[in-house]
Each structure stands twice: as C-alpha cells, then as structure tokens.
Amino acid sequence: MAEAHQAVAFQFTVTPEGIDLQLSHQALTEIYLSGLRSWKKRLIRLKNSVITGVYPASPSSWLFVVIAILATMYTRSDPSMGLIAKIQEHLPVSQSMSAQCQTVVSAVLFSTMLWLSLIFTMRLCLKQLLSYHRWMFEQHGKMSNTTKVWMALVRIFSGRQPLLYSYQGSLPNLPVPAIKDTLKRYLESVRPLMDSTEFERMTKLASEFESSLGHRLQWYLKLKALWAANYVSDWWEEYIYLRGRSPIMVNSNYYGMDFLYVTPTPIQAARAGNTIHAFLLYRRKLNREEIKPVSTVIPLCAAQCERMFNTTRTPGEETDTVQHWQDSDYIAVYHRGRYFRLWVYQAGRLLSPREIEYQIQRILDDPSSPSPGEEKLGALTAGDRVPWAKVRKEYFSTGVNKRSLDCIEKAAFFVTLDDDEQGMMGEDPAASLDRYAKSLLHGKCYDRWFDKSFSVVIYKNGKNGLNAEHSWADAPVVAHLWEYALATDSFQLGYNEEGHCKGEVDSSLPRPQKLNWEIPSECQEQVAQSLAVAQALADDLDFHVFSFRVFGKGKIKKCRMSPDAFIQLALQLAYYRVTVAHDREMFCLTYEASMTRLFREGRTETVRSCSNESCAFIRALEGGEEKKLHMRLFRSASEKHQHLYRMAMTGAGIDRHLFCLYVVSKYLGVESPFLKEVLSEPWRLSTSQTPIQQVELFDLVNHPEYISCGGGFGPVADDGYGVSYSIVGENMINFHISCKHSCPDTGAHKFGAQIKKALLDLLHLLCPDQSESKKTEASPPEDKKDQ
Structure with missing residues (x-):
C-alpha cells in the first residue's frame, strides 16, 4: 500500500x-x-x-530592579539595609572572584529576591482585589465610590498584555458557604414546590442534619478548600460525568449549530477545508496563549481550555477517564463507514485550507468499502459505558485494532463527513431545524465519535455543526472556539467564485490513511447491542428549535428589565400553563446554569429559577389580579432572579455545596436522609443561556444574516424539558427545546408555543406601548449561498 x-x-x-x-x-x-x-x-x-509565572510583572522588570539596586549602591547608599553584605558573607569563597565581583553577585541575588517578593506581593494584592464581588450587586448605572476605587486598583495590579493563563495564579479559591446559609436558601427554594406538610418535614430533616452530621461534613470540605484549588470541580467531573454508566449521547453531550440563514459554500470538501483550518488556527493560538483572557469586569478562569484539543474520554467499568495529549498533527475523519487519519502538517507547516479541501475530497472520492464491523463501530461510544469498557479491553488493547483506536483517540479532533443535507431549508424550515438539531446531537448513533472532546460534522450541502463531550469543559468554552471557527471561516479565509477554498495545492501530499480493523463477530454483536440502546434513546427524543423574532433584548432593556430574568420568567409561565393544560397546575424545580469561573478552576453552579416570587407573580397573573399587583410582583420576581444569579456566580450557591457534602458522607460511609432526598430531586426544567462572547467577530448590523442559532442539549428528566436559548443582537432570541416522546405530558412543539405566548404576554404587561403582540413573526430570510 x-x-x-x-x-x-x-x-x-x-x-x-x-x-x-x-x-x-x-x-x-x-x-x-x-x-x-x-x-x-x-x-x-x-x-x-x-511570562505567566511572573505575571503581573514581566521578565524584563527583573533587569530594571537589578540596575536600580546597583545604581543606588554606586551612590554609596545601601537599599538592602545590610542584607547584601550578609549575602556576601555566605557566598562560597573563590580565589578567582574579586571583592567587587562578590559585591555585584550579592546585589544581583538580593535584587532577584526583592523582585520575587514584589511579584508575590502584587499577586496577593490582585488576588484580594479579584475576591471583591460587591460590584455585581450594585444597581445598573449607580457605581459606588468603593467600586470605582476597586476598578482603578484592578487596572493597576493587572499588568499589561496578559496571556491566556496569566491570571490563573491570582484568581481566588471558591469559598465554602456556611452550612446554615446553604440550608436556609435551600428551604427557601423548595417552599413553592411543597405543601405545608411536606415543607415542615423537610425543614425538620434540614434542622437535624445541621445539628448532627452537617458540621462534621463541613469540616472536611473546609479542609479540602484549604488544600485544593477548587473544592468542587474534581468531584463534579468525576461523579457527575465520568462515573455515569448510561450513554453520554443525548444524556450528556451537547451541540452547536452553523449560521442560521447563510451557507458560505455548498461544496462539502471546501467547507471542511476552511472549518478544519480555522480550528487548527485556534489551537495554535491556544498553544501560544495568544487568546485574550475572557473577562466580564474581571478575568475568568481559563483552566478548561487546556484539554480542548487532543483529548478523549476513555471508558472504564466503574469510571471513565479523560486523557489528554500535548500535541497531535492529524485529525480522524469518518465517511461512509470508514475511518481515516488525515495529516494536517506537511514539512512542519500547517496545511492551507485548499490543501485540506483537496485531502477531504480524496476521502470523499475513495471507493473502498468498510472493513467487516467498521461501519457502525462508533455506536460503542453512543451506548452504555460498561459494555464499551469491556469490549475495548478485550478487542482493542492489542494489534491492529489498538493502533487504529489510538489514531482516533489521539487525534486533534474528530470530523464526520455526513451524506445528509441539513439546515433551514425546504418547504418546512421549522421542521428542518428540528431535524438538524437531532442530527447534531445523535446523528445515526454510529457516525460520530462521542468520546472525543468535540466532533465536527460537515454535511453534504455545506452546512456544519459541532457535537461536544461534556466532562472536560462546559459549553461557553466550546462556544468560544465555535464562534472563532465560524467567523474565521467566512470573514477571514473565505472562498473563491466557484465556492472552493483559496490558495494552492501541493500535489505531493500523501493520501489520507485508511484505518484498518479486525472486528470479530462477538465484538460486532456488542456493537449491534450498543446501537440498539442508542437508537432507542435517539428515537425517543423530541426536539424543537425556533427563532423568536418579534422582539429581543433591545425592547426588554428599554423596559428596564434583565433579559435573562425576563426569559426565565417566561419559561416559568410557559411551564405552568402546560401543566394546567394537563390538569396538574404545578411548578417544578428549575435548573439554570451559572458559571463560577470568577474563581480558580470554577465550572458551574445552579440558579434555582423557580422562586417564591416567580410563583407568586404567575399565580397573580393567571388568577386575573389587578395590573398594578402584576407589575409589582413581576419586578420583585425579576430582582429575585438577578440576586440568585449573582449569588451563584460569587460562590454562594446551594447545589454544589450540598453535592460535595453528599460526596463526603459517602466517603465516610454515613447516611443522611436529608442529603439523599435533596440529591434525588428531579430537575424537570433544565435551562441554559449561550451568550455570544466575541461580539467583535460578527457585524450583526451590516450582516445580520451571519448569526448562529446557538446550540442545545437533551432533557435531564424523563418527564421534563431541556431548554437552551441564545440572545442574538437586539431583536432575536433562539430556543432549543428537548423532551421525550415516551412521556405523555411533554411535547417540544407544545412547550415552544407556550414560550412564544408567554414572551408576548410579559412584554405586553411590562411595556404595553411597545408590545407587538398583534404582529405575526416575519418569515425568515432564505438560506443564502455565498459562492
């Protein structure tokens, strides 16, 4: 060959x-x-x-300190107050070193120690400054003098031109909340979901837990917080993600979509060429730490970026592991049941987009057939984890299978060349978006490698998308990569008039290497079983994706309301109306993801969006109370939600603390009825916002068609909903709704209709003069092909 x-x-x-x-x-x-x-x-x-190790100082500042100390010495003053002389006394005596030379060496050593002390002091000051979070709780447009002084000090101590990881050593550790405060906030959060008898019983359980086992468990957590960089993150990754034995497809992985209205080129290989090249450009910037640290007012932790590329999740019988390699100079590609290794470097340089397109076209044109058992091999990553772990150990630990599996797992990332056409198209664009979402989330259940950190999907008509594994990082980190790839593909790399990538091709490039497999019949049987499990999960998934274009955050802000709080209240109202339609009239425990990346190695915290205030508002609205009461309760519910969100971001959340207390109880072998009940409560409404982080990459004013529809995920509870939303520009909100067909009380389209109605009703209540409730949504622009 x-x-x-x-x-x-x-x-x-x-x-x-x-x-x-x-x-x-x-x-x-x-x-x-x-x-x-x-x-x-x-x-x-x-x-x-x-550079990162001495930040916020710079390596060149060492020379400045040395010269300054030597200069003062030559003016016959001693800035060290005798320390230089002490150092000189303890220097090894050398016949070849003069007294003057010894003095210079002593001064340099003193200068170095002084420089390191200054760096330590600056870092300590910066860490204390970054621990200040009161600025988040101040009213918009009303900044206190304390916060103004704080912002000035942060700028002074932050240094200049930080690298991606420059702030890591200065970020504060996540604090352990007082157990009394956590229990109080927990009981407050479940009060609207329980009747008086249930709430009294739960209050008693919480009181017994606090007075007995709680403080003992809390002591262990405080000890861990002193020792570890983050007392939550490692346990969260292990017990929430890696120890899960059910399929990660649908249950854990999530997806990101392409531009909604634009397909830059209809040529599959060309779109793959630009997209793959853009990802590799991002990886190069990541390796060089040239990516600007993400920040709100203060920088966010960037630790999750470290395992973005060259990473895979490896199955185990009891727990999975995340494996990361320092580098990889190829990608793994799947097409029509065959796996290929595609080298992306030639003679030490990164292949151009045109060259990658050329190589991808070679794969598309390859007439070879899959090896026996190869076509649906990816189903092993889509099914239950224990069978996959056993099969991997038995059939993929030696020989040709191990070498081929290593090629996939050690690849920079995974690419699927899909034979289907997806996107907003055809006579029913709404239904096509639903199919597009399902395709990205699970595909055919065997044509994605769900264990890779992320898989890129390139469709036959030029559309693309992303499927990401969840254990190594959260969605905002992957979204940052995806935004860069989309913007670089269309606005920087571009295509020629025929729709091909720009540039020349080196015809001497070696062909992509087809991977070889020897899959015995016993292994093929297990592949079929895993595929059956995954297919049943995929078939049960109900999905609905839509863009709400009647109004967006622009009008919500004009009404002096937080857009996120507004949408969360609309979701609460929509869920309530859905349950009323089924004669249940109830609220549910609601999960909204909030980041804790203000702290070192922070990941997420839960905002319990269903509150006493939100329930009181919805009951008053649906009960026909007077409008003044509606408005007062609406404002109160919004302010409460914003307060809960800020509390979660600043380390005063409920759920991660209770989760870690539960983990400690398991390590100690003690049972807590309170913690057991808390951790078993179902999240029937799981929500998440995907904000655009790099607004500067997209010109939504002049090119409003270049917008992504965001991404989504599967439902957390069998009888619940998963809702992802993204606020795009001033006049659009995209929603991704998932649930299960097997539950008779849920329906993605039914819930979507209620969300639209709730948004219109809330705007009409808040700003009746700006409400456009009588207007129908404008039809979306046609999908454009920029050749």
Whole structure:
C-alpha cells in the first residue's frame, strides 16, 4: 500500500554480502521537520510559562530592579539595609572572584529576591482585589465610590498584555458557604414546590442534619478548600460525568449549530477545508496563549481550555477517564463507514485550507468499502459505558485494532463527513431545524465519535455543526472556539467564485490513511447491542428549535428589565400553563446554569429559577389580579432572579455545596436522609443561556444574516424539558427545546408555543406601548449561498 510505504523512513534487507540499507530522504526530512516543530512548541510553552509565572510583572522588570539596586549602591547608599553584605558573607569563597565581583553577585541575588517578593506581593494584592464581588450587586448605572476605587486598583495590579493563563495564579479559591446559609436558601427554594406538610418535614430533616452530621461534613470540605484549588470541580467531573454508566449521547453531550440563514459554500470538501483550518488556527493560538483572557469586569478562569484539543474520554467499568495529549498533527475523519487519519502538517507547516479541501475530497472520492464491523463501530461510544469498557479491553488493547483506536483517540479532533443535507431549508424550515438539531446531537448513533472532546460534522450541502463531550469543559468554552471557527471561516479565509477554498495545492501530499480493523463477530454483536440502546434513546427524543423574532433584548432593556430574568420568567409561565393544560397546575424545580469561573478552576453552579416570587407573580397573573399587583410582583420576581444569579456566580450557591457534602458522607460511609432526598430531586426544567462572547467577530448590523442559532442539549428528566436559548443582537432570541416522546405530558412543539405566548404576554404587561403582540413573526430570510 502506498500509505504504508510513505510512513517508512528506511528499509533494510539482510543479504549474503551484508545489510542493504535504503534511506528515504523525504521521510527523514519529514521526521526532522516534525521534530523541529515539536521543539519550537516546547520553547514557546517554556517562554509562556515564564511570562505567566511572573505575571503581573514581566521578565524584563527583573533587569530594571537589578540596575536600580546597583545604581543606588554606586551612590554609596545601601537599599538592602545590610542584607547584601550578609549575602556576601555566605557566598562560597573563590580565589578567582574579586571583592567587587562578590559585591555585584550579592546585589544581583538580593535584587532577584526583592523582585520575587514584589511579584508575590502584587499577586496577593490582585488576588484580594479579584475576591471583591460587591460590584455585581450594585444597581445598573449607580457605581459606588468603593467600586470605582476597586476598578482603578484592578487596572493597576493587572499588568499589561496578559496571556491566556496569566491570571490563573491570582484568581481566588471558591469559598465554602456556611452550612446554615446553604440550608436556609435551600428551604427557601423548595417552599413553592411543597405543601405545608411536606415543607415542615423537610425543614425538620434540614434542622437535624445541621445539628448532627452537617458540621462534621463541613469540616472536611473546609479542609479540602484549604488544600485544593477548587473544592468542587474534581468531584463534579468525576461523579457527575465520568462515573455515569448510561450513554453520554443525548444524556450528556451537547451541540452547536452553523449560521442560521447563510451557507458560505455548498461544496462539502471546501467547507471542511476552511472549518478544519480555522480550528487548527485556534489551537495554535491556544498553544501560544495568544487568546485574550475572557473577562466580564474581571478575568475568568481559563483552566478548561487546556484539554480542548487532543483529548478523549476513555471508558472504564466503574469510571471513565479523560486523557489528554500535548500535541497531535492529524485529525480522524469518518465517511461512509470508514475511518481515516488525515495529516494536517506537511514539512512542519500547517496545511492551507485548499490543501485540506483537496485531502477531504480524496476521502470523499475513495471507493473502498468498510472493513467487516467498521461501519457502525462508533455506536460503542453512543451506548452504555460498561459494555464499551469491556469490549475495548478485550478487542482493542492489542494489534491492529489498538493502533487504529489510538489514531482516533489521539487525534486533534474528530470530523464526520455526513451524506445528509441539513439546515433551514425546504418547504418546512421549522421542521428542518428540528431535524438538524437531532442530527447534531445523535446523528445515526454510529457516525460520530462521542468520546472525543468535540466532533465536527460537515454535511453534504455545506452546512456544519459541532457535537461536544461534556466532562472536560462546559459549553461557553466550546462556544468560544465555535464562534472563532465560524467567523474565521467566512470573514477571514473565505472562498473563491466557484465556492472552493483559496490558495494552492501541493500535489505531493500523501493520501489520507485508511484505518484498518479486525472486528470479530462477538465484538460486532456488542456493537449491534450498543446501537440498539442508542437508537432507542435517539428515537425517543423530541426536539424543537425556533427563532423568536418579534422582539429581543433591545425592547426588554428599554423596559428596564434583565433579559435573562425576563426569559426565565417566561419559561416559568410557559411551564405552568402546560401543566394546567394537563390538569396538574404545578411548578417544578428549575435548573439554570451559572458559571463560577470568577474563581480558580470554577465550572458551574445552579440558579434555582423557580422562586417564591416567580410563583407568586404567575399565580397573580393567571388568577386575573389587578395590573398594578402584576407589575409589582413581576419586578420583585425579576430582582429575585438577578440576586440568585449573582449569588451563584460569587460562590454562594446551594447545589454544589450540598453535592460535595453528599460526596463526603459517602466517603465516610454515613447516611443522611436529608442529603439523599435533596440529591434525588428531579430537575424537570433544565435551562441554559449561550451568550455570544466575541461580539467583535460578527457585524450583526451590516450582516445580520451571519448569526448562529446557538446550540442545545437533551432533557435531564424523563418527564421534563431541556431548554437552551441564545440572545442574538437586539431583536432575536433562539430556543432549543428537548423532551421525550415516551412521556405523555411533554411535547417540544407544545412547550415552544407556550414560550412564544408567554414572551408576548410579559412584554405586553411590562411595556404595553411597545408590545407587538398583534404582529405575526416575519418569515425568515432564505438560506443564502455565498459562492
């Protein structure tokens, strides 16, 4: 095979005359250039680690301190107050070193210690400044003098031109809330969901827990908080994600969509070329730490970015593990049941988009058939984890299967060339979006590699999308990557008039390498079983995606209301109306994801959006009370939601604290009826907002059609809903709703209709003069093909 010969650097044959050695200069050159690239990356990492290690100072500041100390010494003053002389006394005596030279060396050592002390002091000051969160609780437009002074000090101590990880050492640790405060807030959150008898029983359980076991468990958590960078994150990753034994497809993985109204090119290979190249450009910036740290008013933790590329989730019988490799110079590609390794570097340089397109087209044109059992092999990653772990250990630990599996798992990321056409198209664009969402979330249940950190899907008509594994990072981190890829693809790389990628092609590029497999019949049976489990899960999924274009955050802000609080109250109202339609009239425990990345290694916290205030407002609204009462309760519910969100972001949430207390109780082997009941409560309404983080990459004023519909996820509870929403520009809100067909009380389209009605009703209540409730939604623009 040509691929095999190109991978060999030299050949030798033993003959009667000796050893006949044949060297391949091309292969040796490739090895040399690959090694050179690897060493360059190591040097860059070393340089960045030095710069990050001394931040907020700079390495050059050391020279300034040394020169300043030496200059003062030559003016016959001693800035060290005798310390330089003390250091000189303890220097090793050397015959070749003069007294003056010893003095200079002592001064340099003192200067270095002084410089390190200043860095430590600056970092400590910055850490204390970043621990101040009162600015979040101040009214919009009314900044206190304390906060103004604080912002000035943050700018002074933050240094200049920070790298991606520059702030990591200065971020504060996540605090452990007082157990009394957590229990109080928990009881407040469940009060509207329980009758008096149930609430009294839960109050008693909480009181007994606090007075007995609670403080003992709290002591262990405080001990961990002193020792670990974050007392939640490692346990959250292990017990919430990696120890889950059910399929990660639908239950854990999530997706991101392409532009809603624009397809930059209808050529599949061309779209793949630009998209893959954009991802690799992002990886290069990530390795060099050239990505600007994400910040609100203060910087956010960037630790999750470290495992974005070259990462996979490896199945285990009891728990999975996340494996990350420092580098990978190829990607894994799936097409029509076959797996390929595609090298993305040639002679130490990154392939151009046109060259990647050329290589992708080679894969598309490859006439070879899948090996027996290869076509649906990816179903193993979509089914239950224990069978996959056992099969992997038995059939993929040696030989050709191990080598091929290693190629997939060690790849920079995974790419699927899908034969389907997706996107907003056809006579029923609404239904096509629903199919598009389902395709990204689960596909055919075997044509994605769900264990990879993320998989890129390129459809036949040029549409693309993303499926991401959840354990290694949360959606905002992946969304940042996805925004960069979409913007770079369309606005920087672009396409020629025929729709192909720009640039030239090196025709000597080696062909993509088709992976080989030897799948025995017993393994194929397990693949079929995993596929059956995954297919049943996919078939049960009901999805609805729509863009709400009657109004957006622009009008909501004009009414002096938080857009997120407004949408959350609309979701509460919609859920209440759905239950009333089924003669249940109830509220439910609602999960809204909030980040805790203001702290080191922070991930998420839960905002319990269903509150006493929100329930009181909805009951008054649906009960026909007078409008003044509606308005007062509406404002009160909105302010309460904003307060809960800020509390969650600043480390005063409820659920992560209770979760960690439960983990400690399990380690100690003690049972807590209170914690057991709290952790078993179902989240029937799970919600998440996906904000646009890099607004500067998209010109929504001049090019409003270049917007993504965001992304979504599956339902958390069998009888509940998963709702993801993204606020785009001033006049659009995108919604992704999921639930299960098997539950007779849920329906994604039914819930979507109630959300639209609730949004209109709330705007009419809040700003009747601006309400456009009588207007129908404008039809979306047609999908454009920019050739």
